[in-house]
Amino acid sequence: MKNALGRHILCEAYGCDPKVLDDRNMVESLMVEAALVAGAEVREVAFHQFSPQGVSGVVVISESHLTIHTWPELGYAAIDVFTCGDTVDPWKALEYLTQGFRAQNRACSEIKRGVMQHEMVKIS
Numbered sequence: 001m002k003n004a005l006g007r008h009i010l011c012e013a014y015g016c017d018p019k020v021l022d023d024r025n026m027v028e029s030l031m032v033e034a035a036l037v038a039g040a041e042v043r044e045v046a047f048h049q050f051s052p053q054g055v056s057g058v059v060v061i062s063e064s065h066l067t068i069h070t071w072p073e074l075g076y077a078a079i080d081v082f083t084c085g086d087t088v089d090p091w092k093a094l095e096y097l098t099q100g101f102r103a104q105n106r107a108c109s110e111i112k113r114g115v116m117q118h119e120m121v122k123i124s
Contacts, residue, residue, distance in 0.1 A: 005114025006064060006084035011094050013077040015104025022072035024049040024057075030100040031059045031066055038093035040066075040083065063088045068097075077101055082113065 020026050028047045035042050040061035047057030053073060059066040064082040071077070079097055081090040090110075098106050 004112035021070040034093040
């Protein structure tokens, strides 16, 4: 990763299994395992089950974070994977997650973070 501190992937996962998306323990387990599959070092984990449905959570990794927000009633999950350095592959995490959620479709985009060659605009 040249000239950037990190890679941030935003993923829209559609057609997911609603039962998986509404199971806090399953979502947490998949997210932690995805971080490990990608080669990350897990530091902290925090997840919340909403009523009547949905899960949100974060896996803090030494290399940054993975986050998720689910809408089981729509079979939809919004997933972010942000990694710094060259040792963690965020796409491996996303492959693992979209398979685990049984997503039928996904739309992902990668953003380079901390690109140092950009012209800076001073904020006053």
